[in-house]
Amino acid sequence: MVYWLFIVGYTYRMWYSITGEVQEKKKGFFVLLVNGLGYKIYTNTNTLGVVDGKTTVYTHIHVREDAFDIFGFLTEETLLLFEMLISVSGVGPKTALGILDLDNVSNLTAIILEKRADILSRASGIGKKTAERIILELHTKMKEFGVVESTGNHDVRNEVEEVLVNLGYIRAVARKTAQEAKGDTIEERLRNALRSIGTNR
Known part of the structure; x- marks a missing residue:
């Protein structure tokens, strides 16, 4: 929410x-x-x-x-x-x-x-x-x-952020990426977040 x-x-x-x-x-x-x-x-x-x-x-x-x-x-x-x-x-x-x-x-x-x-x-x-x-x-x-x-999708962003942190990304990067990634579900947003991180490396 x-x-x-x-x-x-x-x-x-x-x-x-x-x-x-x-x-x-x-x-x-x-x-x-x-x-x-x-x-x-x-x-x-x-x-x-x-x-x-x-x-x-x-x-x-x-x-x-x-x-x-x-x-x-x-x-x-x-x-x-x-x-x-x-x-x-x-x-x-x-x-x-x-x-x-x-x-x-x-x-x-x-x-x-x-x-x-x-x-x-x-x-x-x-x-x-x-x-x-x-x-x-x-x-x-x-x-x-x-x-x-x-x-809204605050919970979705928060869940994606936690997944990224658990995958080893630093908190600041995980939060920024989760906020910017598109998608209505955790799976869609996580997929786009990982794609974004991969592109920016």
């Missing part, structure tokens, strides 16, 4: 979004230039890889005693999931960013709703107990905040 998060307003934001030009990228953040002022925007690795040029980012302001950090994402859905994750006890921004790098928002939502602690625990800094706590706290909350189910 594939799930979609719809925005209904999760937390108060001083800055809802910022639009500017990406000036430079560093490890873990990028600089967004707005009217001569460069904003340091922390984000996850997947977002950092694609953000470029003139762009709008949806922001979360994380205030601590010794810091005032801005986290930014390209979609409101990603921001909402980030804010849900950091609302869980023991999950800070760095850990939440690691979870966001596991998959896209739709699939991560499905992983939580389907109670797949084994997948969540693959994120850096996430053990089995933390993964189970995230599922426990967010499972009901996601439904309250408008998760809509639609047809």
Whole structure:
């Protein structure tokens, strides 16, 4: 199944979004230039890889005693999931960013709703107990905040990924190939995935 998060307003934001030009990228953040002022925007690795040029980012302001950090994402859905994750006890921004790098928002939502602690625990800094706590706290909350189910093949992709890993392919390659391979059944998608890997060697 594939799930979609719809925005209904999760937390108060001083800055809802910022639009500017990406000036430079560093490890873990990028600089967004707005009217001569460069904003340091922390984000996850997947977002950092694609953000470029003139762009709008949806922001979360994380205030601590010794810091005032801005986290930014390209979609409101990603921001909402980030804010849900950091609302869980023991999950800070760095850990939440690691979870966001596991998959896209739709699939991560499905992983939580389907109670797949084994997948969540693959994120850096996430053990089995933390993964189970995230599922426990967010499972009901996601439904309250408008998760809509639609047809999809998340389970098929996940099964193909696991088969590829068992065949000896590294996790990153297996996940990317399983996501991109076509097919409505595990057999079709696996066949196309193996063909794709063979072609790209």
